[in-house]
Amino acid sequence: MTYLLKPKLHHPSLAPNALGYTRRDYEGAISTMCAGCGHDSISAALIQTCYELDMEPHRVAKLSGIGCSSKSPDYFLGNSHGFNTVHGRMPSVLTGANLANRDLLYLGISGDGDSASIGLGQFAHAMRRGVQMVYVVENNGVYGLTKGQFSATADKGSKSKGGVVNEDSAIDLCALALQMGATFVARSFSGDKGQLVPLLKAAFTHGGTAFIDVLSPCVTFNNHAGSTKSYDFVREHNDALNRLDIFFGKDEIVADYAPGSVTDVRQHDGSILRLHKLHDSYTPTDRIHAMRYLEERKALGQIVTGLLYMDATPNTLHDNLNTVEGALGILGDKALCPGQGNLDKINASLR
Amino acid sequence: MNPTDTRNPDYFHKVVDCQWACPAHTPVPEYIRLIAAGRYDDAYMVNWKSNVFPGILGRVCDRPCEPACRRGRVEEQPVAICRLKRVAADHKSDIKSRLPAPVAQKNGKRIACIGGGPASLTVARDLLPLGYDVAIYDGADRAGGMIRSQIPKFRLPEAVIDEEVDYILEMGATRRFNTWVSSLKDILAEGYDAVFVGTGAPRGREANLPGRKEAGAHIHIGIDWLSNVAFGHIEKIASRVIVLGGGNTAMDCCRTAKRLGGSDVKVVVRSGYDEMKASPWEREDAQHEGVEIINFMVPKEFRHDAGRLIGVVFEKVKAEYDANGRRNLVPTGEPDQLLECDAVLVAIGQENAFPWIERDLGIAFDKWDMPVLDQVTLQSTAPRVFFGGDAALGPKNIITAVAQAHDAAVSIDLFCQGRDVRQRPAPHTNLASQKMGIHEWSYSNPVTLDLRHKVPTLDVAKALKSPKSEFELGFDLKLAYAEAERCFNCDVQTVFSSKLCIECDGCVDICPVDCITFTDNGEETELRTRLKAPAENMGQALFVSETLQTGRVAVKDEDVCLHCGLCAERCPTGAWDMQKFLLEMSHAGQS
Numbered sequence: 001m002t003y004l005l006k007p008k009l010h011h012p013s014l015a016p017n018a019l020g021y022t023r024r025d026y027e028g029a030i031s032t033m034c035a036g037c038g039h040d041s042i043s044a045a046l047i048q049t050c051y052e053l054d055m056e057p058h059r060v061a062k063l064s065g066i067g068c069s070s071k072s073p074d075y076f077l078g079n080s081h082g083f084n085t086v087h088g089r090m091p092s093v094l095t096g097a098n099l100a101n102r103d104l105l106y107l108g109i110s111g112d113g114d115s116a117s118i119g120l121g122q123f124a125h126a127m128r129r130g131v132q133m134v135y136v137v138e139n140n141g142v143y144g145l146t147k148g149q150f151s152a153t154a155d156k157g158s159k160s161k162g163g164v165v166n167e168d169s170a171i172d173l174c175a176l177a178l179q180m181g182a183t184f185v186a187r188s189f190s191g192d193k194g195q196l197v198p199l200l201k202a203a204f205t206h207g208g209t210a211f212i213d214v215l216s217p218c219v220t221f222n223n224h225a226g227s228t229k230s231y232d233f234v235r236e237h238n239d240a241l242n243r244l245d246i247f248f249g250k251d252e253i254v255a256d257y258a259p260g261s262v263t264d265v266r267q268h269d270g271s272i273l274r275l276h277k278l279h280d281s282y283t284p285t286d287r288i289h290a291m292r293y294l295e296e297r298k299a300l301g302q303i304v305t306g307l308l309y310m311d312a313t314p315n316t317l318h319d320n321l322n323t324v325e326g327a328l329g330i331l332g333d334k335a336l337c338p339g340q341g342n343l344d345k346i347n348a349s350l351r
Numbered sequence: 352m353n354p355t356d357t358r359n360p361d362y363f364h365k366v367v368d369c370q371w372a373c374p375a376h377t378p379v380p381e382y383i384r385l386i387a388a389g390r391y392d393d394a395y396m397v398n399w400k401s402n403v404f405p406g407i408l409g410r411v412c413d414r415p416c417e418p419a420c421r422r423g424r425v426e427e428q429p430v431a432i433c434r435l436k437r438v439a440a441d442h443k444s445d446i447k448s449r450l451p452a453p454v455a456q457k458n459g460k461r462i463a464c465i466g467g468g469p470a471s472l473t474v475a476r477d478l479l480p481l482g483y484d485v486a487i488y489d490g491a492d493r494a495g496g497m498i499r500s501q502i503p504k505f506r507l508p509e510a511v512i513d514e515e516v517d518y519i520l521e522m523g524a525t526r527r528f529n530t531w532v533s534s535l536k537d538i539l540a541e542g543y544d545a546v547f548v549g550t551g552a553p554r555g556r557e558a559n560l561p562g563r564k565e566a567g568a569h570i571h572i573g574i575d576w577l578s579n580v581a582f583g584h585i586e587k588i589a590s591r592v593i594v595l596g597g598g599n600t601a602m603d604c605c606r607t608a609k610r611l612g613g614s615d616v617k618v619v620v621r622s623g624y625d626e627m628k629a630s631p632w633e634r635e636d637a638q639h640e641g642v643e644i645i646n647f648m649v650p651k652e653f654r655h656d657a658g659r660l661i662g663v664v665f666e667k668v669k670a671e672y673d674a675n676g677r678r679n680l681v682p683t684g685e686p687d688q689l690l691e692c693d694a695v696l697v698a699i700g701q702e703n704a705f706p707w708i709e710r711d712l713g714i715a716f717d718k719w720d721m722p723v724l725d726q727v728t729l730q731s732t733a734p735r736v737f738f739g740g741d742a743a744l745g746p747k748n749i750i751t752a753v754a755q756a757h758d759a760a761v762s763i764d765l766f767c768q769g770r771d772v773r774q775r776p777a778p779h780t781n782l783a784s785q786k787m788g789i790h791e792w793s794y795s796n797p798v799t800l801d802l803r804h805k806v807p808t809l810d811v812a813k814a815l816k817s818p819k820s821e822f823e824l825g826f827d828l829k830l831a832y833a834e835a836e837r838c839f840n841c842d843v844q845t846v847f848s849s850k851l852c853i854e855c856d857g858c859v860d861i862c863p864v865d866c867i868t869f870t871d872n873g874e875e876t877e878l879r880t881r882l883k884a885p886a887e888n889m890g891q892a893l894f895v896s897e898t899l900q901t902g903r904v905a906v907k908d909e910d911v912c913l914h915c916g917l918c919a920e921r922c923p924t925g926a927w928d929m930q931k932f933l934l935e936m937s938h939a940g941q942s
Contacts, residue, residue, distance in 0.1 A: 004796060004920060007800075007863045009800070010425075011425075011864045012425065012911065024863075036855040036857045036923025036924070040861075041856045044856070044859075191855060193856070232853075
């Protein structure tokens with residue numbers, strides 16, 4: 001937690017992006033998280049991502065629920081839209097906002113309590129409906145705001161700070177997202193921005209439901225020996241599948257990797273995801289393979305990170321509902337009131 | 352890279368750019384904080400201990416600290432360090448009780464200081480409290496040297512000189528004023544245990560051009576003319592004046608001429624404007640007062656009509672750079688230009704002059720007729736003769752003279768005590784955490800965005816009519832506080848303990864100037880390219896931690912660190928801590 005405002009002065013070499021904004025322009029209010037909280041690193045990764053993607057701040061909407069994670073949207077993208085919803089209800093509010101205005105980029109920020117406990121139902125339905133969004137869970141395995149009780153993502157057998165062993169099974173949000181039909185599923189670690197930033201960039205350009213489970217150690221209640229969500233544990237058990245680069249139309253793609261170790265995936269917007277495979281057998285476009293692999297590795301006590309699965313041509317809620325182009329709020333009278341002739345036609349079709 | 356050894360005092364000292372740049376290594380941020388706290392007496396004493404003349408230097412110092420100031424690297428203008436020093440001097444109360452009292456019990460050693468300028472006075476101040484008997488010789492009736500004779504009163508009032516010179520004289524110096532020393536042999540014959548030569552660079556360089564002799568009545572050597580003005584021998588100058596030279600003496604000459612009746616005053620310089628030796632602020636002050644500066648003109652001849660000066664003929668030149676980047680001034684081929692004038696002031700440099708030192712005393716002189724000295728101890732080849740100030744290593748500035756005099760005083764003390772002059776006392780250092788509470792530090796760490804505050808001055812028209820009125824009025828306390836808050840407190844160091852770090856990235860994310868990176872170690876030149884922000888300022892060090900748990904190292908580029916302490920506030924384990932590094936140079940008698 002910091003009381004001092006971050007000085008506006010910056011490094012002389014800080015460069016503006018295509019829009020003329022520097023990375024510092026994507027920052028928000030000063031964070032009130034505990035010092036060393038993984039959530040702050042995720043905020044920094046989001047700032048870096050939005051800066052590098054030349055995102056217009058006014059075209060981003062950040063929605064969140066309740067919890068440490070859910071207050072973090074205050075600490076980045078200070079010039080974007082924000083909505084702090086009821087506990088666990090971020091997915092439905094975001095779905096509604098998305099239906100009303102499909103022109104914004106939607107970023108849902110949630111935590112393991114918000115998404116895996118009180119909001120589990122909301123989470124599952126948002127995944128299966130194909131709501132176009134980037135859904136980030138800042139996953140620390142504890143209820144930090146209520147002094148560190150186990151959350152639903154805490155691993156069976158892990159120890160609380162007070163020495164209590166968790167006897168309940170853990171919910172694996174990635175596995176659930178895969179099962180529910182999310183079209184982009186990844187897991188990462190707040191302490192590895194080299195992995196997290198490219199994943200976020202890919203998620204923002206994915207065009208469907210992109211879910212990223214980010215392990216984010218709670219320095220205050222869940223960073224001790226016996227925890228499976230501590231900095232040390234995650235680093236020791238991290239089984240990274242791949243490293244990601246993302247290329248846009250004008251970028252030059254330099255192929256300097258041994259054949260077979262690289263897979264290129266073209267996304268719907270023409271951008272190319274280049275995966276440097278760290279596991280030769282892993283194919284991130286095969287959902288069933290992904291689900292099986294997750295379970296196998298979990299049984300070995302490993303934490304699989306990287307891009308788990310993606311569908312390069314995702315279907316979205318708007319596609320399924322065949323909704324009108326553009327935001328509803330700016331539809332003109334003519335579109336909203338198509339006239340007696342059209343009404344008669346519709347009525348006739350229903351007779 | 353190897354892990355940085357921060358136990359070497361030079362590492363943290365170098366981070367305090369202003370203190371590192373100051374020849375006397377004055378703890379600048381320390382006294383600026385005291386000024387902000389309203390503790391002007393304490394701020395003055397920190398200065399007095401280190402640079403002896405805070406009131407004088409707060410007005411006329413060459414300020415090597417300011418171009419070094421870290422704020423100048425993230426903003427346009429550095430902190431007005433020099434003028435803050437003046438604030439301490441202007442607003443202090445009577446500090447006499449805090450100065451060393453005359454020593455009753457003398458140690459029996461007698462020292463002669465030749466020349467009563469800043470170097471000799473500094474030696475006297477360092478040695479008198481130790482019990483030495485110090486005699487100061489000067490040809491004038493008062494001590495002060497060039498501070499008194501060459502610096503115009505509108506920049507440095509007499510009262511300020513008197514005050515700070517008297518602090519030293521009243522410590523029990525023996526005054527040998529009105530005594531022109533014309534033989535060092537005679538002085539040595541008086542049986543002094545050591546002699547300190549602080550006679551400055553008293554001779555103004557001559558412009559030997561055609562017409563110099565014939566029109567001589569209208570052509571003056573700058574420093575001599577300034578000295579005549581200072582002592583009241585000259586009160587007027589003709590209306591059209593040309594000043595030759597581009598240094599600070601030239602600026603003093605032109606501004607003085609403006610005040611003594613010169614209505615059309617031109618400074619004509621061989622070099623370009625940017626290469627002029629005069630400090631930028633002195634150039635600006637002169638131009639502000641209506642002085643015209645003309646560049647790339649080399650004087651060829653003093654044109655006269657039977658001794659009546661008509662003007663100066665100049666050749667026009669341009670700068671050309673050879674393959675080695677060396678500048679040559681070559682004629683442009685344009686016709687020479689005559690600038691008409693009634694008087695010329697020649698301020699093209701100063702020289703040392705030692706006609707009074709007999710060459711059979713065992714003091715070796717080099718081919719430039721400068722004494723051969725040990726660069727550290729400032730001892731000459733005659734063991735009991737020491738040099739300091741402009742007399743030692745050529746003309747520089749007051750603060751360099753003070754620093755050298757401190758060094759010479761250390762040598763003289765060691766020499767008189769029969770000890771090895773090469774065994775110098777190390778500086779005193781202290782490193783103490785500034786943490787007071789979870790979010791409290793015992794220094795003001797919010798970084799202000801204020802731009803440099805201007806020092807209030809007299810109205811120019813009024814100032815020109817009143818040659819003795821000080822032109823700069825100094826900061827008032829409100830401005831002083833605002834300017835003091837611009838200081839980053841670079842002496843409050845970011846101290847890192849590798850063992851405590853859990854590599855959470857909290858510091859990397861919060862650092863406003865991207866100076867921290869966790870990465871794989873490497874060679875310095877290569878490592879500098881892959882930091883969060885490129886470390887291109889090679890003059891600034893990289894801090895490299897021990898190898899951390901993940902095999903990486905923490906690297907901090909010192910270049911533009913704001914010392915805001917956010918890294919330490921964001922650190923969950925206290926691996927970063929803000930610790931104040933205080934370095935004080937050891938003076939004579941300290942070990």
